[in-house]
Amino acid sequence: MHWKPTHLLKRLGASPEINSWMSTPGSLTQRIRQACPEMQVQILSEGWQIPLASEAQRLGLPDCRKAWIRCVLLKCQQQSWVYARTVIPDMRPGSPWFSLQKLGSQPLGEVLFELKNLQRSPFEWSRNPLQAWPLIEQALTKSMPLAFTETSYARRSLFTRQYSPLLLTEVFLPDLILNHASKDS
Numbered sequence: 001m002h003w004k005p006t007h008l009l010k011r012l013g014a015s016p017e018i019n020s021w022m023s024t025p026g027s028l029t030q031r032i033r034q035a036c037p038e039m040q041v042q043i044l045s046e047g048w049q050i051p052l053a054s055e056a057q058r059l060g061l062p063d064c065r066k067a068w069i070r071c072v073l074l075k076c077q078q079q080s081w082v083y084a085r086t087v088i089p090d091m092r093p094g095s096p097w098f099s100l101q102k103l104g105s106q107p108l109g110e111v112l113f114e115l116k117n118l119q120r121s122p123f124e125w126s127r128n129p130l131q132a133w134p135l136i137e138q139a140l141t142k143s144m145p146l147a148f149t150e151t152s153y154a155r156r157s158l159f160t161r162q163y164s165p166l167l168l169t170e171v172f173l174p175d176l177i178l179n180h181a182s183k184d185s
Contacts (some may be wrong), residue, residue, distance in 0.1 A: 001052070001054045001126050001128055001132060002068075002126060003025070003058075003124040003125065003156065003170065004059055004125045005052065005122070005124060005125075006123050006124070006125075008121040008125065009022065009123075009125050011021070012027055012125055012127045012153060013127075013176045014153050015142050016024075016061060016113040018153055021142045021172060021184055022104070022123075022153060022155050022172065023123075023158070025107040026072075027110075027113045028082065028109060028170055029074070029107040029108070029109025029145075030110075030116075032068065032081060033084065034163055036077070036081075038076065038077070039073070039074060039075065039107070040076075040077075040105070041072050041073070041074060041105045041106065041107050042072060042073040042075055042080075042139070043070070043071075043072050043104075043105065044061075044071040044072060044073065044135040044136075044139050045070070045071045045134075045135055046069070046070045046071070046101075047068065048066045048067070048068055048091075049066060049067070049068075049069040050064055050065070050066055050067075051065075051067050051069065051087050052134070054086075055067075055070055055087045055167055055169075058124075058150060058156075058158065058167055059087065059089055059158075059165055059167055061089055065089070067087075067088060067089045067091075068085050068088045068091035068097075069085065069086065069088075069158075070085070070086040070103070070108070071083070071084070071085050071086075071099075071129075071134065071135050072084050072107075072108075073139055073140075073173075074107065077113060078180070080139070080140055080172050080173050081172075081173055082171065082172060082173060083136050083139075083152075083170075083171040083173060084108065084168065084169065084170050084171070085134075085164070085165040085168070085170075085171075086100075086166060086167070086168050086169075086170040087169075088096075088100070088164075088166050088167075089164075090164050090166060093178035095160040095164055095166050096161040097161070097164060097166055099136075099168075104107060104155070108168070110117070112159065112166075112168075113162060115147060115170070117161055117162070118156050118159055118161050119159065119160045119161070120158070120159050120168070121157050121158040121160075121162075122154045122157070123154055123156070123157050123180065124155065124156050124157070125146070125153070125154070126153070126154045126155075126156070127151055127153055127154070128151065128152060128154065129150065129151060129152070130150055130151075130152050130171075130173075133152075133171055139171070152171050152172070152173060154169055154170065154172065154173045155169070155170055156168060156169040
């Protein structure tokens with residue numbers, strides 16, 4: 001996966017509507033809740049796994065080092081809008097992220113943006129086939145008849161608290177978030 005810095009967002013070729021969603025400065029969860037108060041979180045996986053190469057590189061992790069990874073779908077009325085992936089290298093007791101293991105079906109954004117002393121990096125942007133994201137094909141096959149070579153837009157940023165990083169990637173799913181975004185304009 002190739003990630004572009006903030007100033008190159010326009011090079012991805014996304015519509016102004018999707019750019020608006022991708023550029024949401026605060027909590028994407030909050031923005032989705034405004035559009036869909038009954039938003040649900042479907043957990044796809046949660047636990048110690050090996051990060052994707054681009055994630056390990058961004059976090060400065062050696063190859064094959066496991067991190068705590070949570071993959072979820074943010075859904076509205078059974079439609080999958082966003083695939084979100086959280087990677088945390090240090091999930092030991094005492095880590096500022098340790099309590100996130102108990103989120104369950106609560107959205108990360110509802111907790112993350114309430115934390116004090118939190119720094120967030122500028123966004124990075126990417127455009128990849130849906131099949132590039134782990135677990136997405138199995139999760140969406142039943143609810144979304146998509147071609148998994150279809151391109152999706154994604155953003156990611158690094159959150160740091162007490163010198164401990166958390167990498168959050170949000171993938172905007174085609175035909176659903178885009179259709180909703182076009183209603184916003």
